[in-house]
Amino acid sequence: MPTRRDFLRLSALATAAGCTLGRLPTAFAADAPFAYGVQLYMVRKEAPQDLPGILRAIQQIGYTQIELFPIVYTHPAPELRRIVSDAGLGLVSAHFDYASVPTKIDYAHQLGLEYMVCPMIPKEQWNLEGFHKAAADFNTWAQSIHGTGMQFTFHNHCYEFAPQGLSTGFDELMKHTDPAFVKLELDMYWLAQAGQDPLTMLTRYANRVRLLHLKDRIANAPTGFVMGPTAKHITELGKGSLNWTAIFAQAHKQGIHYAYVDQDDTALPILDSLKENFAYLQTVKA
Template sequence: MRASRRGFLQLAGGAAIAGAGALASAGPAVAVSSRRVVPPGHIGIQLYTVRSLMTEDAQGTLDALGRMGYATVGVSGLYGHSPAEFRAMLDRAGLRAVLTHLSLDAIGGDWQRELDDAHVLGVEYVVVPSLPGSLQNPAGYRQVASEFNVAGEAARAAGLGFLYHNHGFDFDTVDGEVLYDILLDGTDPRYVDFELDLYWIVHAGYDPVAYFRRAPGRFPVLHVKDRAVDGSFADLGYGTIDFPRIFGQRRYSGTREYVVEHDQPVSPLLTAKRGYRYLRTVRF
């Protein structure tokens, strides 16, 4: 599953990698001709991508995303608004919140209130987006897996899905163990699934499709984030990740939601436009 060092350097350089296991293409990603498409009603954007604009004008930013054609958003904070107020803004913009990111601390606090707020927002999933450095070791990940099982069971009882969103450090090998694998193997698939950030798993040198085959149906949400030749973030279709290959494995991944994200966009609305256009035109 782990890419070789030589193979990964080829990936980062955009060179072709032989075989169906290739993760990237040499040039900008382009749409390919086939019958399968990303369902328009399941194309979304993580609001973290446009956070600078949300801080200045939340309603105006949401309205702009709705006009672009986005159907859903991933919530990344409420920007000073109550859940009810934020839901009203989404409704006005014609958007549906499909998920909300909540800190690990939220699990240990008033978790039921967090779940109630998630219902007000209208989301399907509550997502822990990251883990603190103090827990980035095998013992810490086992502890988190146990906590996720409890929180996920409560979320399921409340009619919500519970997910974890990865970063690159989740694929570090510590004391001979891949940290992400500890979560994958140590959580109950009845209660815990995963929001797979495609940039970070590829950047770490791993193959998303291999994980789909290893844990079928546990990846209902993808963060669709592209990777430039130099390893930086890229707008969709301007990087190296072979999204058609990944999307084409939906029967294994169980993916329902495709959420555009860019951590450091120079022009957030241009990034959003490019992301929507790519997901509307890509074929696999």
Template sequence: MTTSRRRFLKAALGTTVVAGGLQVPGVAAADEPQHSVPLDHIGIQLYTVRNIMTTDPQGTLSALGGMGYATVGVSGLYGHTPEKFRDMLDIGGVRAVLTHTSWDAMNANVERELQIARILGVRYVVVPSLPGSLRTVAGYTHAAAKFQEWGIKCRSAGMKFLFHNHDVDFLKVDGRVLYDILVEQTDPRFVNFELDLYWIVKPGYDPVAYFERYPRRFPVFHVKDMAANGSFEDLGYGTIDFPRIFARYAQSGISEYVVEHDTPRDPLLTARRGQEYLAKVRF
């Protein structure tokens, strides 16, 4: 494990283990300021529950609303029209704060993607990954230019454009970290970032260092935990020091906290644990 990773993995900083193994920060001294995640900004990416969304989308959305989730990140419409999916969200008592589209879909018909987003009522339109063919300095420079173009269109439509990272975006090519090209070659008025905390920690980078270098560029977090062996883990049961990251809320620009787990064994249990952790965590 690298020294940089150790700096932001959980250490013995007053965490308390409660029933079921969930870790939450220990009680602070009376004069120590405490902050919490706003309950109406706790969401979940529907990719986490994709298997049960396929068979019972309305039941799943209603279950998430019943757990206390205020928002969801949309990951496809599961065969429904945008209008029907919006109806299901409303019935379930959750609102779509963002939608994941794709590089190809945005290139093919950006206006159509924005129309879908408008029907869903989202604030953020997110491209979640880039094709492997772009994994060069020239490719990411091209992607930054496209993001700028799409960001201007999103702003004109009353929405905001974001890019979601994976670990491959932190590859160093010709001496440059590819992700940094996207941040540095885009205008924050039009392009910002949904920071997946697992996928920045996994390759050994520190989210806080990015907040310091690029302040207020990260309005959405994918809050995803990491097991000691580096695999995915339910939120609060892993090793990432979320209070340290969340404490930089002013510097990061964070607004939405979106739970995600790529391969949950029990999607609804994972969802419940995620909501409970974010509702309790103090920083």
């Protein structure tokens, strides 16, 4: 008999596919189209003022998903689910601050999520000992999260790739976490900013990558591991240097279905940027 988790999962997939449960395909097949969404951080200034309004605006552009960010967790989970649903958006993933992950598992479960994402390790842990602590925490949290029917994922930036002796923080995380439980949300921009090849990383960690973050990178911008203004070479999709056709083809091959636009800063008005990003996504064929 289908469980509540099964129903929520199918409902999210139906929303992503733009159909009702009665017409849902028998499975979310490997050749199913990507469900494109927006990470709420991108509209962090607008969301506290009018969350229902900005969500409706995102849906009207054509996005089918929203990935939540902690600024909206003042809403009780059932209320937040309703706001998202009323806007016509699917909800399968959300970000939770490192320290809050173990305390927010029940909240995330009430939201009906498939993925709890930790977006960043605290800066004081950006050393070898700190990455080892994070790996141990991730293993513990991921087991608990898995027990509720969700998955734990980690979202990269560039700082994880700074040398740590003969290794890097990212390598240590991968070495010391259980791939069966600790998954990845790869941010294509931040991989490139760290001097990594997004396509290579996507392929190398095929058994872990479940979600993608999308923003383009200005051609010939300097790489580095330091976060902050000097690391911001961000532009709309299709206006930068990343090979989106190859990235999406590989992601499609690996069965990845959810990809979120997460352009930290925009020169354009935010909705114009979202429209431009979405228009480009419609031109990319996996």
